[in-house]
Amino acid sequence: MKNPFAKVPDALARLLIVFAAVIGLTIVVVKFVIPPRFKETSIQWADTVRRENARPVRFAGAVACADCHAEVIAEKRKGYHSSTRPTNRPSNLGFDVGTPGP
Numbered sequence: 001m002k003n004p005f006a007k008v009p010d011a012l013a014r015l016l017i018v019f020a021a022v023i024g025l026t027i028v029v030v031k032f033v034i035p036p037r038f039k040e041t042s043i044q045w046a047d048t049v050r051r052e053n054a055r056p057v058r059f060a061g062a063v064a065c066a067d068c069h070a071e072v073i074a075e076k077r078k079g080y081h082s083s084t085r086p087t088n089r090p091s092n093l094g095f096d097v098g099t100p101g102p
């Protein structure tokens, strides 16, 4: 019977052996050596949720919603209060009027 691997160059065969060894070693390390708690993603997820919840809530403005909620923006434009702006807030006046006295 003819050897089917006879035409495989010697260097390629060695390279395949090295690849198989590295892949096998990686599987063994990931499966059996690294402790399960190191592979647990819930810790990172919980940390991310805590970090995002700690961020201050800011008003994004209606423009931020227009990309995906065009129908809502169109309906708002038809409303009686479409041109109403909360101009009495100091942050909208462009300068700081200070806090009101007692």
Ligand code: HEC
Binding pocket: 060, 061, 062, 064, 065, 066, 067, 068, 069
């Ligand atoms: C990147 C796209 C995107 C942007 C930007 C976006 N939304 Fe949404 N929003 C969605 C999708 C998708 C849904 C789910 C729609 C559904 O389930 O029918 C949704 C749902 C909602 C809902 C619930 C609607 C319902 O009927 O339950 C509200 C309220 C909402 N968005 C408000 C906002 C506001 C306010 C903004 C701007 C600050 C905003 N969205 C920006 C994509 C977006």
